[in-house]
Amino acid sequence: MGYTKYGEFMRVLRVKEHEVMGDTAKMLGVKIPFVSAVESGKRNVPEEWVPMIVEHYKLDQEKEAELLDAIESSKTQMKLNLVHASNTQRRLAVQFQRSFERLDEDTAEAIMKLLNKEDQ
Amino acid sequence: MDYETKPTNRYELRLYAALFRSICGFSQDEPIDPVALLDRLPELEGFEDVRYEVVYNDALPGNVPAQCEKSDDGYLIQIKESVYKGAYERKTGGHRMHIIHEIMHPFVDKLGFKPIFSRRLTKETPVYRRLEWIVMALAGEVMMPYESTEGKTAEEIMRIYGVSERAAKKRLTY
Structure with missing residues (x-):
């Protein structure tokens, strides 16, 4: 609430x-x-x-x-543009969508760290 | 839903009404706009956990103009669109009273008027022990302060405090 x-x-x-x-x-x-x-x-x-x-x-x-x-x-929904995505990226997006609600805090933090490293 | 709760009386309710006005920063005789008050609630002492929503008319049962639900996170006031619009656009006394009524629910709860679940509400239960009556009576006391409405006509009370004719006339009877 x-x-x-x-x-x-x-x-x-x-x-x-x-x-x-x-x-x-x-x-x-x-x-x-x-x-x-x-x-x-x-x-x-x-x-x-x-x-x-x-x-x-x-x-x-x-x-x-x-x-x-x-x-x-405050976003309640997010869209991913898969037009130019590779097959692996598509599989990742689908897997992420399926697993999102079950992600615990530690795993989410670990994934974020990994993605942030990719950005640097 | 109505419940039996601890008893009160008009004298106590007038003190609670004065306390509520004081918490909100209102003087003891100025008119209150319940619609504007809704957005201010989380900033008021004791109301930090009170939120509101305006919902489509079919989101609540036909005979429910508004409601206040309590959960572990706090209180959620839900107001039908027609009721909110009536209070906001037309300043209808009855709709304004519905909104202040729901604002009184968390206040009354925090004042210790908890439901006594071990007792069933019966025809013999006096009104001053009924939660819904207490909330309704307190809403009236808040909207139409006793001291400053004394000696006024129903028309004057309606004009100054933005209440319905029914509420103003009721004010004159006690």
Whole structure:
């Protein structure tokens, strides 16, 4: 239970600007339950919302970066583009998808370390 | 769901209402906007674990305008879209009262009004021992402070505090 990082970001912003969730829904042109579902992590934040939020609340660069970080942390689903992937990469993606929910913290940390090493 | 709980009375409820206003930083006589209060809840002392959601109308049973569920993580208030919109767009007194009612649930729970599961609610159970009545009465006390509504007409109470005619008239009877 609780708000996602994005939901918390928007909640704090609204309190500061004396707005409510209904105002957010009007500004974004969507229904209030949809805004609520996004803020509680049941739906992903639509990409087109970012410029609308930045403009409406006149966010500076620092705040915009904070918003993007909050959105990234709040993602409920991610897509992998496999168009140019090799067969091995495809097998890895499928295997990762199958095993994701069973991954324990230690294994996840070990995989992240390995992938970070690849990036360096 | 209604339960039997520890007893209370109007005098105590007025003290709790004053305490709630004080926690929220409201004066003892200003009108309260329950919709705006929803977003402020996690910043209020004692309400850090209270969250809310606005849900599609078919997500809750037809006769349930809003509800508050307690779990190990805290309290989740769920409000039907029609109720939220009524309170937000039209400022309807009844819808505003539904929302403050749900906000009172975690407050009352934290005040120690826990369900007494060993006792079944019967027709003989007095209202002042019924959880739902206590929450409803406290919501009324919070929205329409006793001291500042004394001597006012129902119309004045409705206009100043944004409550329904029914709630304002009820205020005048006790």
